[in-house]
Amino acid sequence: MKKILILVLIAFVAIGCAKKYVKPPEEPAKAEDVKPKEVQREKETPKKVEVVTEKVLTEAVKEAKVGPSIVEEHPFEFKDVLFSFDKYDIRPDAKAVLDSIASRLNKNKNINVLIEGHCDERGTNEYNLALGEKRARAVKDYLVSQGITPARIDTISYGEEKPLCTEQNEDCYQKNRRAYFIVTK
Numbered sequence: 001m002k003k004i005l006i007l008v009l010i011a012f013v014a015i016g017c018a019k020k021y022v023k024p025p026e027e028p029a030k031a032e033d034v035k036p037k038e039v040q041r042e043k044e045t046p047k048k049v050e051v052v053t054e055k056v057l058t059e060a061v062k063e064a065k066v067g068p069s070i071v072e073e074h075p076f077e078f079k080d081v082l083f084s085f086d087k088y089d090i091r092p093d094a095k096a097v098l099d100s101i102a103s104r105l106n107k108n109k110n111i112n113v114l115i116e117g118h119c120d121e122r123g124t125n126e127y128n129l130a131l132g133e134k135r136a137r138a139v140k141d142y143l144v145s146q147g148i149t150p151a152r153i154d155t156i157s158y159g160e161e162k163p164l165c166t167e168q169n170e171d172c173y174q175k176n177r178r179a180y181f182i183v184t185k
Helices: 002-015 037-043 054-063 092-107 125-145 170-176
Strands: 112-118 153-159 178-184
């Protein structure tokens, strides 16, 4: 626990503090220019706020030369499940990914997932929408068989409409034949 706290402190030091916005001096106001405070608040320049994301924090920890075993992936980011051409059955390499996802979902009962089914660009729009739905359903069925409550899993198909890669080669097509996970609460 102390190591994690130290790492977070190191990360914040590595990232730096949020910059403060200094308001330029104002000229004295004339009596006719004075307005009610509500109107004046609308025109004030908001202070600049720097948001530290999980990715920035992880990168800062890596730059601080901290051991790689301490930097872990975000607990609610899941790898894509890939499919073979014109197929929706779960491949052996995808079972390891799905087992890991099922384990994390079983440990975190407060999160739900939306599974998006995707296809490569080959085939008609209607065919790819149906194939994407079958892929999302196959992934849902596998997770349910691993003990995840069906009510925690929603599915949607995008077919070929949201490609991850737009080149026209087999490597790119493989990246697009996937089930993608979105975590919902």
